[in-house]
Amino acid sequence: MLSLAGWSVLIQASLAAIPSYVMQCAYLPGKILDGVDRVNRNFLWGSSDSAKKVNWVGWDKVTKSKEERGLRLHSAKGRNIALLAKLNWRFQIESEALWVKVLKMKYSIKRGRDIFNKGSRWLVGKDSGLNVWHSNWTNGGSLRKLIHGPITQEASFLEVKDIMLDTGWDWGKIPFEISLEIKRMIQAIPVTILSRGAGKLIWAGSPQGTFDLRSAYRLAMGNNMVFNKKNRNSSLALEIVRQALEYYHCVASPRLQTCKVLKGIRWERLPQGWMKLNTDGSANGNPGLAGCGGVIRNDAGQWVVGFSKCIDITSSFVAELWGLREGLILCCNLYITSLEIELDAKVIVDILNKPAYVNNIISPILDDCRLLASRIPQIRVKHCFRQANRCADSLARMSVSLDSVFSSFHSSPVDLLDVFEDDFNGVNVNKLCPEPDVPL
Template structure:
């Protein structure tokens, strides 16, 4: 049904399917049109039903299904195909492999997740990648058994049994031994841990790598009517119904051009080398571009023109003008084939028509929308002097930062406590193993709060250059969020008996913490307190004390983020 709709096929009326269905279902950025294959889309929807069955245990429908078919099983095991089960239950069971592929355990207190058997660091079990045999009694140990009372990993218990890169991933996972929250399943294919059919579909659908990804993105973002974008996609895939293609498929008597007897009607001939097209392009291409324009082969000709950045006299970008002109040249060719030469435009008339229509469409594209909508126009920016600012009198400034070389990759965090004069009070560096950039930022804030409390500060102003970290801390995150455990720990520390202000600063005002976070990778795993500045950082501290600033272009329309007091 999808195929027939795309190619306008009707009952008793066959149409030519110009592009293979497998190509049509490829995402737009990889050369297709992004139509979802029905089977995979259905499987993703079934996985959604299975996910709701597992997570929505308090709902009436879930309780009934659990009681009737669950057979006392839990979590993903509940979706086993029970004998005599309903069509709905069997349908959910078909998606169990999808759920197993995308689910993992979100560690809270670590008492529910088996360290070696359950997926929590990898999509599979750690037992599968262990370098040595794991005894049966060890297999039953939980994640909580591998951390100390303060949540520090007991590396000596597993570092000899696992590859180094796996150990590095484990070290960045937060375990809250003080929490009463149990470990819970989360969806690894979404950044927030919540299930979505889109992420499930992408998980089970191979994503091809296409060297022409930039070209395809350009085509689908052209400021032209959608029909022109589709035509350009067909052209770049080599699938418009020229006589050569129709003759190859045995639906045309001759492969020749209707205007040029003896010349095969290829895409390049029709759109560039046929006399009406040549007449038009000779008058539109500048002398410097003319030689390449008429000598390149089809693929290079299309890509070079679609990726150009210049504009024409009307202000229209060259790729948009080029695409629209090609479509109108093709439409004129179709009129010639269907209605005869008397109905087709002559070369001068065709040129006049193309110039008039491209100008009209360009003006229409620039016209304001009829209904108010949120535009995508980039915000205006102004230059601003940015640097470190000392804290308010009676307060201590804590700057923190995180760094990840690869995102995820080798990661670290760092921070510094300074008084009103900018003097060093305390600092820290932390080697986190393997982590993402945002996880590193959150660890930096968490360790910084510990250092500030230890040194007796009860009025702390925290600055970080990660707006996302502040948003995650301020938001009421879902318990299944991948960073929920660390965020809960940070919130608990913020709610101690003290005054804390969380504010955002730009990187130019956070240079000392930035240096420390990158320097942390030379230290062994764990957090290391620094009683004095390490060698190489004194010049940055001195610049901050002197009020040295750097120029940065910032958004003019937005005000600085308001501090959050806790």
């Protein structure tokens, strides 16, 4: 006999998958969708035409996610709409494909379009022809929903490319004052500065920016939790029980403790002729008010140039990439031929060392970083501990308090003088590090 979890796995693997082919191209009548749900529900609880059994939990609760104490089964209607939203997504992504052109000429795909519009947004480029007010190109949706009052006829035809500069935004093109919150939201949008293009479509519910059926289903069922970046606690009592069980497990079955040793961490100088770039990003919240900073030093440890940039509202991950791009721009402007990059964010180092890595959401900044790095003859990227990246960390933190959006420093700021001198003199900062395994 299978457990309830076993029955639910069989439903996901077979019964729920059988009608998926038809659901991808047609909106089924409500009677058929109810019938599919009835078959799945009877199979889960063991009911049949000859023997009816009690459904101990309502189907609307069973089809919720596990975070909401459900079994993560899909209702037929929600899955049908989510799959049609995927069809709308493919219509946009593969707009030049022959099959798309044929279907557009014969049919009008309306079902699933609302979910597609809610779940997707545009990543703008320098040649973007999207309407500033009515197109969905910001994290907050269309700007028209965020602005109260009328818009002049001339301003209503503004396109994104009309207010975009090479290194920022031209607020003077907008004939009225918009709020500081909206400006910050727009300024934090990743935009490529080295190439032109109209932009691309991304899916907001996916970390990679590609269509995600699970998030589309949640949106179709009226659950926006995956899109608002907040981890809501649906049951405080359940969380308390989980924490108590975790505590009991740790006390009753203690795991082997990892041996740690105290090590001295310091900023290391490079061989003659090499330059070192240290960058960092900082965000007061995730997302939150963010900034980045970095410093370039020569082989003798002397300060060449540093920078601080306020990015506004974004995540620390994007802030790290933004800081790397600003640092690489300075390196290219200085015609540096041998460069070592040090970051304390290992995930960024791993991404840069994997050319096949693709992420549509951060692609404008990531593509710029790869292109800038390719212009430097000798370059290597390394991970360092935060204790060896204190100058860049301090520059990133001070960026949100500076008067200008971007500031460059040809000598160490007064607030960083002690940290810079420690790096220059090779002063160690103690850190507990895992002890390396010693071969027997």
